[in-house]
Amino acid sequence: MSGQVEAKLAALGITLPVAAAPVANYVPSVISGNQLWISGQVSVKDGVFLSGKLAGEADLEAGRAAARQCAINLMSQIKAALGDLDRVTRVVKLVAFVNSTPDFTDQPKVVNGASDLFVEVFGDVGRHARSAVGVSALPLNVSVEIDAVIEFA
Template identity: 50%
Template sequence: MSTPEERITELGLELPDVVTPLASYVPTARTGSLVYTSGQVPVVKGEIKVTGKVGAEVSAEVAAEQARICALNCVAALKAEVGELSRVVRIVKVVGFVASAPDFHGQPQVINGASDLLGDIFGDAGKHARSAVGVAVLPRNVPVEVELIAEVS
């Protein structure tokens, strides 16, 4: 079986550098065997390419792609904390925030972009509990933000 890093490559992805925090916080915090990532927005090489509310300026499909980017940024932060992704015992919880138009109700499908990627990278260890929450606005007007909690060895 391949390692999570190998699966990332097999998916045609590259693990990005850890996103520089946008305010006064750190990318991860570890307590015991749990690592919490800060909320990650869809930054790619320092740039945000999609902004707006899902169900208005941003389609659910594009937002799901943005959630996937957020999850990859979470994985990058997790790797920076633990060294090797094979140390991840399990992704315990994912929380996804979706900047939503008032009549948009597809938050779970948007956050599937993040959940599906974590399953692709970690297999059964990527199955997790989850919340998908609609919000009025997110930092820098991004459509999606994702954070996770991982158990590590």
């Protein structure tokens, strides 16, 4: 039987993908005490990279969708590490990197795609501290990469 968080995901029509394996010399997550530190998850859905530089090849809505997909991929890593999304007691922090042109300044609006989903799925537990940083390039030209710190019981 799925828990409350997975029921909420199902109600939203979201099926979590299999958690992505590392593509270099790192681990997908590390548990330290009651915190889960998740390595950066890129904007990939069903094997297709959501790519393009914001204010270049991608617009704000595409960026928000890419950030939302990063949140879904982060939830996959949470489930892989903890076994149950209901163990999450707080989404502590997101650090988001937005592939964008030098004159693009709406990184916070892009990253709301992830933040809004965490709050929608986890409620107040999903409210978090956050950084939204513009960068000149990301792996495979993806639009967004996000890492997270999660507190759990």
